[in-house]
Amino acid sequence: MPEIIKKKILVVDDEKDVREFLSAALVEAGFDVILAEDGNIALEEVKKQIPDLISLDLVMPKKSGAKLHRELSKHKEWSKIPIIIVTGHARDDLGKSDLKELTMSGPGVYLEKPVKPNNYIAAIKKILNMATTDEEKETAETVHLQSDLKNIIDNADPETLKKLKEMINKTK
Amino acid sequence: MFQQIPYNVAVIDRDYNIVEANSNFKDYFGSWQNRKCYTVYKKLNEPCENCPTKEVFKKGNPVVADAVGIDQHGRKTHYVAHVLPIKIKKGGKVEYAMEMTRTVTETDRWQQEYQILFDRVPCYITVIGEDYRIVRANEAFRENFGDVLGQHCYKVYKRRNTKCPNCPAEKTFKDGKVHQSSQQGIAKNGQKIHYAVSTSALMRGSDSVAHVIEISNDVTAMKRLEEKVIDAERLGAVGQTVAGLAHSIKNILMGLEGGKYIVSLGLNKNDKGMINQGWEMLERNFDKTTSLVKDFLSFSKGRLPELEMVNPGDLVLEIVDLYKDIAAQSGIELKSVTEKNVKSAPLDPAGIHTCLTNLVSNAIDACLMSKQKGTEVLITVSESRDKLIFEVKDNGSGIDYEIKKKIFTTFFTTKGGGGTGLGLLTTRKIVQEHGGKILVISQKGKGAKFRMEFPRKRLMALYKEAKV
Numbered sequence: 001m002p003e004i005i006k007k008k009i010l011v012v013d014d015e016k017d018v019r020e021f022l023s024a025a026l027v028e029a030g031f032d033v034i035l036a037e038d039g040n041i042a043l044e045e046v047k048k049q050i051p052d053l054i055s056l057d058l059v060m061p062k063k064s065g066a067k068l069h070r071e072l073s074k075h076k077e078w079s080k081i082p083i084i085i086v087t088g089h090a091r092d093d094l095g096k097s098d099l100k101e102l103t104m105s106g107p108g109v110y111l112e113k114p115v116k117p118n119n120y121i122a123a124i125k126k127i128l129n130m131a132t133t134d135e136e137k138e139t140a141e142t143v144h145l146q147s148d149l150k151n152i153i154d155n156a157d158p159e160t161l162k163k164l165k166e167m168i169n170k171t172k
Numbered sequence: 173m174f175q176q177i178p179y180n181v182a183v184i185d186r187d188y189n190i191v192e193a194n195s196n197f198k199d200y201f202g203s204w205q206n207r208k209c210y211t212v213y214k215k216l217n218e219p220c221e222n223c224p225t226k227e228v229f230k231k232g233n234p235v236v237a238d239a240v241g242i243d244q245h246g247r248k249t250h251y252v253a254h255v256l257p258i259k260i261k262k263g264g265k266v267e268y269a270m271e272m273t274r275t276v277t278e279t280d281r282w283q284q285e286y287q288i289l290f291d292r293v294p295c296y297i298t299v300i301g302e303d304y305r306i307v308r309a310n311e312a313f314r315e316n317f318g319d320v321l322g323q324h325c326y327k328v329y330k331r332r333n334t335k336c337p338n339c340p341a342e343k344t345f346k347d348g349k350v351h352q353s354s355q356q357g358i359a360k361n362g363q364k365i366h367y368a369v370s371t372s373a374l375m376r377g378s379d380s381v382a383h384v385i386e387i388s389n390d391v392t393a394m395k396r397l398e399e400k401v402i403d404a405e406r407l408g409a410v411g412q413t414v415a416g417l418a419h420s421i422k423n424i425l426m427g428l429e430g431g432k433y434i435v436s437l438g439l440n441k442n443d444k445g446m447i448n449q450g451w452e453m454l455e456r457n458f459d460k461t462t463s464l465v466k467d468f469l470s471f472s473k474g475r476l477p478e479l480e481m482v483n484p485g486d487l488v489l490e491i492v493d494l495y496k497d498i499a500a501q502s503g504i505e506l507k508s509v510t511e512k513n514v515k516s517a518p519l520d521p522a523g524i525h526t527c528l529t530n531l532v533s534n535a536i537d538a539c540l541m542s543k544q545k546g547t548e549v550l551i552t553v554s555e556s557r558d559k560l561i562f563e564v565k566d567n568g569s570g571i572d573y574e575i576k577k578k579i580f581t582t583f584f585t586t587k588g589g590g591g592t593g594l595g596l597l598t599t600r601k602i603v604q605e606h607g608g609k610i611l612v613i614s615q616k617g618k619g620a621k622f623r624m625e626f627p628r629k630r631l632m633a634l635y636k637e638a639k640v
Binding site: 015017018020021022024025028088112113114115116117 | 433
């Protein structure tokens with residue numbers, strides 16, 4: 001029987017508890033996990049072995065998530081690594097502009113902290129085309145839709161927002 | 173010579189007839205020939221009551237009297253009359269009286285104007301004697317402090333029983349110069365008032381001060397506005413902090429979510445290790461919640477510093493004692509230098525302790541994050557241009573430009589799980605409460621210097637206000 005090669009996920013977050021939590025969820029879902037507490041250590045890990053996906057926090061000391069992404073983008077191999085952003089700064093001054101940059105030019109999917117483990121895993125599996133059960137597929141779809149909608153709403157002008165609101169109200 | 177006298181002069185006989193008068197008299201009171209003095213001076217038909225001329229005829233002595241008459245144009249006139257007896261024969265009776273009158277109408281008008289100015293000008297004016305008793309007070313002062321003539325100024329202004337320390341009036345009595353200061357007093361309704369006072373000397377001759385005039389401007393409204401602005405800034409910072417608070421709360425929620433998840437996994441798998449791991453995560457994040465709430469409540473409260481005279485160098489030594497072992501364990505040298513010219517200052521010891529703790533703790537963390545060897549943290553205390561200065565300098569990782577922009581204005585920490593993010597905001601708040609300011613000088617990779625400046629005048633003013 002061929003050995004199942006587990007997908008490697010690099011989890012980058014400066015909060016120890018967040019790293020432990022996401023790692024536990026990923027291991028439980030059958031992934032191998034590498035942990036990094038800042039962008040510099042993450043880069044070192046990528047140099048050692050290219051992960052299948054990077055779970056990336058935005059605001060970190062030494063090297064932020066956005067700065068890491070810029071460095072990865074310059075490298076032919078590394079620029080192809082899929083990324084999911086997990087951040088608590090989606091709507092504040094510290095993370096808003098970085099998130100906009102990343103969602104416009106790079107990874108479009110982000111999750112706002114606090115995340116539910118099944119949403120997190122479902123989103124990752126979708127990116128890696130790994131979703132198996134119907135429930136997982138639906139969860140991943142919902143997470144991605146929510147992420148897409150949030151992007152649209154954040155970038156929409158007032159006229160578009162009005163129309164969106166009217167559309168949603170009509171469906172109720 | 174009679175005509176040259178610069179007063180109105182008339183000679184009057186015992187029947188009150190004006191027998192002679194100079195040209196000034198005629199110009200002022202009009203024609204006098206064959207007329208009685210009381211007719212010419214006052215347009216009366218009979219002698220005046222309390223007539224000074226009558227007094228001179230009676231007693232033979234000169235008399236000076238104030239009087240009110242009517243000039244040749246029918247206008248009321250105030251004058252001072254000097255009446256002298258004239259005897260024809262030595263030892264004989266007084267045959268005539270020479271009345272010299274000096275009009276004081278102009279002076280009287282000036283006095284009235286002065287009185288209006290004194291009473292109606294919108295500031296407090298008092299005249300104080302050498303015994304610090306109030307001899308005159310204007311209307312504004314009397315309205316605010318009550319009827320106060322004869323009372324000690326310190327009793328009236330501040331309800332004290334002894335002279336105020338650093339009294340500007342005392343300085344003026346000593347050197348005759350103008351002195352100014354800010355003071356806090358108590359109005360008659362018991363309310364505290366703030367005023368800016370200026371004291372000037374009223375000289376006796378050329379070398380001693382007879383009285384001091386105190387002119388005070390009520391700046392209570394401006395002071396309240398100043399406090400409101402500070403409060404508004406603090407609440408603005410609190411508002412920004414609330415926005416940034418969401419970040420810390422989100423991480424705590426992640427920790428709680430994670431702890432719950434791992435405990436749950438551990439229970440399902442009967443894995444004690446996982447259960448413990450998850451439980452510890454829950455405990456950590458419950459503690460973080462407590463710290464966050466406490467720090468934030470403390471930050472959001474406006475508070476006056478509790479000032480006392482302290483040696484700034486001693487405060488720094490306490491911090492060095494607190495952190496030197498922690499620093500040494502990580503290979504970081506922690507030292508302090510207090511310059512010789514640093515004097516005691518009125519500071520809130522607990523507040524300054526918090527500021528230094530925050531800055532030194534940040535500096536040590538920056539050294540830990542740095543890759544270079546030989547990192548150190550230096551605390552200095554110095555004086556410059558009448559300011560007391562504390563500096564905390566490190567040669568650690570330095571502060572990124574983007575972060576430096578936000579460092580005092582955003583609820584922010586780069587310390588991962590440690591720190592609630594309020595340290596620098598709290599430090600800034602305490603420094604501002606002392607009337608000072610805090611600056612950061614840093615470049616990424618080149619260490620950082622935090623500098624707290626406390627103008628001494630401002631510290632003393634706050635100290636005096638607190639003492640009242």
